[in-house]
Amino acid sequence: GDNVVIPAAPARQPDLASISAAGVEVKDIDVQAGASLALSGKDLDITGTLTLNGTLKLAGNERVDIANPIAGNSTVKFVGQAAGSLTNALVNQRIFIAGTALTQFYNLTFDDRGQSLHSTFTTGADVTVTNDLTISADNDNERTTFSTGSGTALTVSHDLIISSGGASTAAIFTPAGSLSVGNDMAMSSAGVGSAVSFTPAVSVSVTQDV
Secondary structure, eight states, X not given: OOOEEEOSOOSSOOBGGGOSSSEEEESOEEEOTTOEEEOTXXXXXXXXXXXXXXXXXXXXXOOEEESSOOBSSOEEEEOOOSSSOOSSEEGGGSEEETTEEOOEESEEEEOOOOSSSOOEEEOSSOEEESSOXXXXXXXXXXXXXXXXXXXXXXXXXXXXXXXXXSSSOEEEEEESSEEEESSOEEEEEOSTTOEEEEOOSSOEEESSOO
């Protein structure tokens, strides 16, 4: 496979939506700060190393196999499908490091791009976010829903951010398992008909401000 470098400079960042194959294989990928790579439902096989200082965007139904641990201060962003919807897409069954499912993320973001059909995302195991967890709906008519599985634990080492903007948007977070936030938890909405929702089922621990 080829070595790929994705810089931040191009306004149009790479998106695998247009390829006809079910997926692609490369050796090393370097997604630089400010850059992004959108998989759009296509599988990705990295036989070497993913250096991710930018953003890896997943619809939520792909499989990403990486031979070596992810390097860099990465952001993994789940965006759903432009057309159609996913139901309870398992966050912890999308990325595999040397065959082991990834359950620890640096920045983890949910922002469903569906305008009429909306996806939902969930966890089926304990998940750790070592920096920020963001659940957002920033464009008109977006609805982003993230939940955690019953009996699982979600640990956020820094901030938890739930926000909606634009018209008729909603950002929804429903943890069914335990939740621990190491710093602040912030909720905000802006725009006509925008809303945020936080409905925990069990214990929540927030170290700093809510």
